[in-house]
Amino acid sequence: MNYIKVSDSYKRILKFLNEKCIENPANPKKTNNFDITFENVEFSYEDEDFKLKNVNFEIEENTLTALVGPSGSGKTTITNLLLRFWDPDEGKIKIGGVDIQEMDYDYLLSNLSVVMQNVILFADTIYNNIKIGDKNASKEEVIEAAKKAQIHEFIMTLPDGYDTMIGENGLGLSGGQKQRISIARAFLQNAPILILDEITSNVDPINESKIQNAISELAKNKTILVIAHHLNTIKNAENILVFDDGQIVQNGTHDDLIIKEGLYKTLWNVQSKSKEYTF
Numbered sequence: 001m002n003y004i005k006v007s008d009s010y011k012r013i014l015k016f017l018n019e020k021c022i023e024n025p026a027n028p029k030k031t032n033n034f035d036i037t038f039e040n041v042e043f044s045y046e047d048e049d050f051k052l053k054n055v056n057f058e059i060e061e062n063t064l065t066a067l068v069g070p071s072g073s074g075k076t077t078i079t080n081l082l083l084r085f086w087d088p089d090e091g092k093i094k095i096g097g098v099d100i101q102e103m104d105y106d107y108l109l110s111n112l113s114v115v116m117q118n119v120i121l122f123a124d125t126i127y128n129n130i131k132i133g134d135k136n137a138s139k140e141e142v143i144e145a146a147k148k149a150q151i152h153e154f155i156m157t158l159p160d161g162y163d164t165m166i167g168e169n170g171l172g173l174s175g176g177q178k179q180r181i182s183i184a185r186a187f188l189q190n191a192p193i194l195i196l197d198e199i200t201s202n203v204d205p206i207n208e209s210k211i212q213n214a215i216s217e218l219a220k221n222k223t224i225l226v227i228a229h230h231l232n233t234i235k236n237a238e239n240i241l242v243f244d245d246g247q248i249v250q251n252g253t254h255d256d257l258i259i260k261e262g263l264y265k266t267l268w269n270v271q272s273k274s275k276e277y278t279f
């Protein structure tokens with residue numbers, strides 16, 4: 001390994017360690033309703049021109065909302081704010097009417113399951129990587145979650161099964177296999193809110209269909225926010241929010257949006273014409 005690489009990661013780790021910790025409120029609040037609202041949210045990252053501007057939306061509990069828009073338009077930033085990786089500069093983010101900053105951070109995280117494009121797995125066994133979803137889960141529950149995520153059969157083909165080490169000095173996994181391990185985690189966690197961020201954009205068609213099947217099972221009776229790459233996967237969303245340069249420029253169902261002149265129709269036409277997805 002070369003010095004520059006090491007010193008670069010070291011700097012990043014230092015930056016991370018120096019970040020302020022999230023302080024829990026003195027009188028933390030809970031919620032038993034999982035609507036999500038963004039109220040006049042404004043946000044920019046340090047040293048970046050990008051800005052989220054006056055973002056307002058409401059997601060009803062147990063519905064599926066899709067975020068679409070060109071790359072760099074701010075979709076993942078919405079996820080980052082919900083997870084409090086950053087806090088908004090202005091405005092409020094609420095779950096069940098409670099400002100997420102008034103909740104204990106662990107409590108907030110326990111209500112959100114996230115499956116992202118770049119899955120982070122630890123240099124540990126497959127078993128422990130799934131169990132992160134619920135520290136108290138039994139072995140049967142871990143296996144059940146893996147079955148639902150359609151990764152159990154693959155795990156059983158490995159000489160060490162669930163005890164196979166993955167990560168740095170262990171077994172390398174394909175993007176789709178990593179995705180399914182993180183879906184197994186989410187099954188185990190069974191949180192009321194599920195966030196899916198471009199989960200099938202880097203996987204082959206076989207993995208994609210396995211992932212789609214697993215997700216439709218996982219998604220039952222949850223509030224879902226899906227950031228979609230392939231627009232044909234979100235045609236059935238109850239609401240679609242169209243982002244452009246940090247703003248919501250359109251919203252509605254697919255049927256509403258497809259008959260209006262606007263960004264959604266443009267993106268849809270681009271995708272229907274070409275097999276190369278450009279966003």
Ligand SMILES: Nc1ncnc2c1ncn2[C@@H]1O[C@H](COP(=O)(O)OP(=O)(O)O)[C@@H](O)[C@H]1O
Nearest residue numbers: 045046048050070071072073074075076077078
């Ligand atoms: N961690 C970060 N630090 C600084 N800038 C970021 C960070 N993450 C994203 N950005 C910038 O914010 C803008 C929006 O990014 P993002 O929300 O990831 O877009 P999308 O998910 O729609 O592709 C981009 O210009 C991107 O470069």
Ligand SMILES: [Mg+2]
Nearest residue numbers: 075076077198
């Ligand atoms: Mg993104």
